[in-house]
Amino acid sequence: MIFNSITFLLFLVIVICLYWLLPRNIRNWMVFLSSLLFYGFWKWEFLSIVLLSTFTDYFVALELGKTEKSEERKRKLLLYTSLFINLSLLLYFKYLIFFTDNITFFLQSIGVAIESPALNIILPLGISFYTFQTISYTIDVYRNHTKPIKDFALYGSYVTFFPQLVAGPILRAEEVVNQLDHRPKFNPDLIVEGLKRVLYGFFLKVVLADNIAPLVDAGYALPPGSLSAIDVWTLAFIFGFQIYFDFAGYSHIAIGCAKMMGIDFPENFNFPYAAKSFKSFWKRWHISLSSWIRDYLYLPLAGADVIDPNLKSRGGIDVALGKNEITQGKKNRALFLTWVIMGFWHGANWTFVFWGVYHSGMIYLERLFKPFRDKFSFFSKPFIGWCITLPLAMLGWIAFRAESLTDVFIMLSKVINPLKYTFYSMRENTYLVTALLFLFTSLSYLATNIESEKTDQPTWWITSFNVVKYAVIFILVFTFFRPISQFIYFQF
Amino acid sequence: MKSKVLLFEISLGCIIGFFVVFSLTKEKKDFADFALGKETSSYYAKDQEVPIHIGKMVDTEIEALISGWESRGKKEVILVLGNSQTHGVNQYKDGEKSYNHLLFDRYQGQYDVITQSLPNASLQELFLAFEYWQTQLPIKMLIVPTFMDDMRENGIRVNWFSFLANQDFQIKDDYELSSAINNDLGKIRTREIPENDNFQALDKTVQERSERALNDELNKRFSVWENRPNLRGQIFTNLYYLRNTILGISAQTKRKMIPKLYKKNFSAVSDIISSASNAQIELLLYIPPIRSDVTIPYDALEYDSFKKEMEHQTSSNSLIHFYNFEGLIPGELWGVKSATNLFGEKELDFMHFKAKGHQILFQNLSEAIDNHL
Numbered sequence: 018m019i020f021n022s023i024t025f026l027l028f029l030v031i032v033i034c035l036y037w038l039l040p041r042n043i044r045n046w047m048v049f050l051s052s053l054l055f056y057g058f059w060k061w062e063f064l065s066i067v068l069l070s071t072f073t074d075y076f077v078a079l080e081l082g083k084t085e086k087s088e089e090r091k092r093k094l095l096l097y098t099s100l101f102i103n104l105s106l107l108l109y110f111k112y113l114i115f116f117t118d119n120i121t122f123f124l125q126s127i128g129v130a131i132e133s134p135a136l137n138i139i140l141p142l143g144i145s146f147y148t149f150q151t152i153s154y155t156i157d158v159y160r161n162h163t164k165p166i167k168d169f170a171l172y173g174s175y176v177t178f179f180p181q182l183v184a185g186p187i188l189r190a191e192e193v194v195n196q197l198d199h200r201p202k203f204n205p206d207l208i209v210e211g212l213k214r215v216l217y218g219f220f221l222k223v224v225l226a227d228n229i230a231p232l233v234d235a236g237y238a239l240p241p242g243s244l245s246a247i248d249v250w251t252l253a254f255i256f257g258f259q260i261y262f263d264f265a266g267y268s269h270i271a272i273g274c275a276k277m278m279g280i281d282f283p284e285n286f287n288f289p290y291a292a293k294s295f296k297s298f299w300k301r302w303h304i305s306l307s308s309w310i311r312d313y314l315y316l317p318l319a320g321a322d323v324i325d326p327n328l329k330s331r332g333g334i335d336v337a338l339g340k341n342e343i344t345q346g347k348k349n350r351a352l353f354l355t356w357v358i359m360g361f362w363h364g365a366n367w368t369f370v371f372w373g374v375y376h377s378g379m380i381y382l383e384r385l386f387k388p389f390r391d392k393f394s395f396f397s398k399p400f401i402g403w404c405i406t407l408p409l410a411m412l413g414w415i416a417f418r419a420e421s422l423t424d425v426f427i428m429l430s431k432v433i434n435p436l437k438y439t440f441y442s443m444r445e446n447t448y449l450v451t452a453l454l455f456l457f458t459s460l461s462y463l464a465t466n467i468e469s470e471k472t473d474q475p476t477w478w479i480t481s482f483n484v485v486k487y488a489v490i491f492i493l494v495f496t497f498f499r500p501i502s503q504f505i506y507f508q509f
Numbered sequence: 510m511k512s513k514v515l516l517f518e519i520s521l522g523c524i525i526g527f528f529v530v531f532s533l534t535k536e537k538k539d540f541a542d543f544a545l546g547k548e549t550s551s552y553y554a555k556d557q558e559v560p561i562h563i564g565k566m567v568d569t570e571i572e573a574l575i576s577g578w579e580s581r582g583k584k585e586v587i588l589v590l591g592n593s594q595t596h597g598v599n600q601y602k603d604g605e606k607s608y609n610h611l612l613f614d615r616y617q618g619q620y621d622v623i624t625q626s627l628p629n630a631s632l633q634e635l636f637l638a639f640e641y642w643q644t645q646l647p648i649k650m651l652i653v654p655t656f657m658d659d660m661r662e663n664g665i666r667v668n669w670f671s672f673l674a675n676q677d678f679q680i681k682d683d684y685e686l687s688s689a690i691n692n693d694l695g696k697i698r699t700r701e702i703p704e705n706d707n708f709q710a711l712d713k714t715v716q717e718r719s720e721r722a723l724n725d726e727l728n729k730r731f732s733v734w735e736n737r738p739n740l741r742g743q744i745f746t747n748l749y750y751l752r753n754t755i756l757g758i759s760a761q762t763k764r765k766m767i768p769k770l771y772k773k774n775f776s777a778v779s780d781i782i783s784s785a786s787n788a789q790i791e792l793l794l795y796i797p798p799i800r801s802d803v804t805i806p807y808d809a810l811e812y813d814s815f816k817k818e819m820e821h822q823t824s825s826n827s828l829i830h831f832y833n834f835e836g837l838i839p840g841e842l843w844g845v846k847s848a849t850n851l852f853g854e855k856e857l858d859f860m861h862f863k864a865k866g867h868q869i870l871f872q873n874l875s876e877a878i879d880n881h882l
Binding site for chain 1: 512514515516517518519521522523525526527529530661663664689693696714715716719720723724727737740741744752756767768769770772773
């Protein structure tokens with residue numbers, strides 16, 4: 018089910034009412050079954066894959082719970098079973114076409130006469146999200162960071178909980194299971210607070226992201242060779258805004274829906290384009306994924322034995338704790354590998370791998386130049402950091418959106434060619450809209466900062482301003498509300 | 510306290526918002542002709558209720574047009590392609606006709622005059638349309654106006670050409686733009702470019718059925734819901750006016766040439782010429798009329814060079830005939846249109862003229878046709 022639809026609104030109202038009315042046992046089953054219904058509304062055939070992943074980790078975790086710490090071989094076998102099943106699903110549905118195409122291409126290029134098999138595999142919605150979630154649960158049980166959940170309805174609700182099922186935030190068991198198990202006393206504040214987040218989310222998605230999309234599509238449809246450097250920068254920024262509004266919109270709606278059921282989700286975004294470094298960018302963008310990658314990939318790859326539980330969900334990747342001494346070389350290798358996998362997680366295309374490598378390169382450069390920055394205070398100023406980080410982060414989105422690696426290189430080569438700054442190739446509105454979005458995002462960041470500093474006592478002018486704000490949001494959301502495009506992150 | 514205030518703010522905001530929406534959607538407006546302005550009407554010619562002039566490619570319209578041509582004796586066709594100048598008549602009165610309709614009347618008995626015109630058509634789209642009509646009709650002559658304005662447009666628009674895309678129509682590989690246009694059609698076909706369908710994201714899912722049913726129900730019960738497309742049109746119109754007001758843009762503001770798009774559209778002109786030559790079709794290319802009693806909205810140097818290049822392009826082949834009709838229509842026959850900014854007065858229309866202007870263009874075109882057919 019897609020959020021920006023009447024079907025979902027109707028579904029949400031019914032589920033929330035039932036949630037607050039039903040007793041615990043029935044409630045968890047209701048959440049689990051309604052989440053399956055939510056997923057089945059897209060393609061019911063793929064429910065079997067969600068269920069396979071769910072059952073696998075439920076039973077593996079239960080077995081792990083029963084196994085003594087000393088039985089390391091058995092524990093490892095159980096863990097590998099879970100990893101094998103989940104990663105096989107991911108490999109088959111998401112990466113098989115990519116690998117067969119690339120192997121065929123390689124064999125053809127060395128003279129082997131072979132045709133690429135015609136594979137028709139549909140990517141199940143949200144597979145990257147729920148497999149990561151179930152994997153992390155099993156790993157946490159294996160590491161004794163969390164206890165296995167015995168109540169299947171509760172476990173099923175956690176894995177398939179509809180607000181986050183198809184595009185996150187990726188939740189850890191300890192973040193949500195207890196909340197699902199112990200419903201708080203009904204409080205209308207929860208509904209109001211949740212409604213506010215849902216409204217914001219719809220505004221970002223149906224008003225901003227969906228209306229930017231035609232400009233982005235038109236721009237990226239132009240032959241990359243015909244673009245100027247100004248066009249490339251514009252396309253980088255405008256897609257950067259589109260994907261931010263789209264994904265942050267989704268996260269707001271997810272958080273708002275959970276809030277209306279008395280469940281607090283961790284935040285997934287925190288004004289990423291205000292970041293003053295790449296390290297800080299990844300503490301602000303898709304926080305649940307960067308935390309996941311850090312805890313389950315980067316730290317193990319870097320050789321850190323144990324992670325500090327307090328670090329969880331803060332986002333960011335540039336943290337390395339552990340009993341072992343971690344050399345810089347090991348850290349760098351882990352950084353590079355993590356980001357290649359991170360890129361690949363987003364999509365089975367070399368463009369995503371390039372995007373991952375690009376980010377690892379930027380973080381590596383930041384590490385490299387840290388002593389230099391520390392020496393010259395000018396370069397440590399937040400504003401200078403922001404001026405460097407924002408355009409580079411936006412430029413990275415080119416690889417995310419372009420159709421092929423060749424297109425990416427053609428587009429990026431324009432940026433470093435001074436002769437390509439002398440003309441433009443798109444209609445003027447694209448540049449104008451991009452500039453306005455930049456202004457809007459900057460103002461909303463400043464306004465939020467001012468708002469957070471104000472006192473708790475509402476003043477008449479703040480209230481009046483908010484009434485007008487909600488009236489405008491209502492008008493725009495009401496007008497543009499329609500399932501015209503999916504959320505971008507659904508394809509991952 | 511804080512959440513009570515929030516509840517108050519959201520509730521009051523939504524109530525005010527609803528009343529605004531309600532008042533704005535009471536009056537139904539047609540935004541299809543928005544670009545033409547209030548003073549200009551769309552005129553798609555018909556012969557005894559059968560279309561001889563279409564805009565968007567729709568299967569039913571195309572079938573009706575072709576069966577009309579068959580019933581009139583399957584004569585050779587003079588194909589007229591164009592943009593909104595062809596189907597726009599300023600201050601239209603009943604009984605008046607556009608130039609292509611007058612051409613149809615003039616050549617009845619000898620040739621069939623069939624027209625397709627698309628607002629803001631790029632030359633790439635006109636090339637695609639020409640390629641399609643060649644597969645459907647025996648074309649004797651093609652008439653194409655080359656507007657400087659349209660050299661700023663790009664690509665194949667999904668709204669107008671999804672029919673061709675879904676028919677798996679492809680342009681032969683012989684032309685410079687074949688792969689670019691076929692690529693655009695491919696994207697429309699595989700829906701990489703969203704079609705103008707409110708349920709696009711639900712394509713082939715179980716939810717599509719529930720969503721359409723719920724939406725139909727809401728449309729039936731609440732006119733406010735049904736009129737949302739109208740409201741979207743109003744919002745975009747006002748944004749367009751706001752942009753023009755802030756940036757001081759009016760109909761007379763100079764429109765700069767966009768080099769890459771200009772080059773691409775020029776390639777489309779070359780392709781039209783090659784295609785017509787290959788098929789031994791007479792081609793009449795002309796610089797269309799533009800309001801010339803005031804400063805034109807183009808850079809004078811760019812416009813001059815455009816005309817020269819166009820003339821040069823057409824000088825290589827005896828089947829290709831070039832005409833310059835830019836100063837053909839006197840100032841008083843051109844339209845005015847409503848202000849395109851928030852506080853302005855009526856503005857001059859450089860694209861659309863009155864029926865008398867169509868009459869003049871018809872006379873000149875028919876003379877040109879007579880010279881070559």
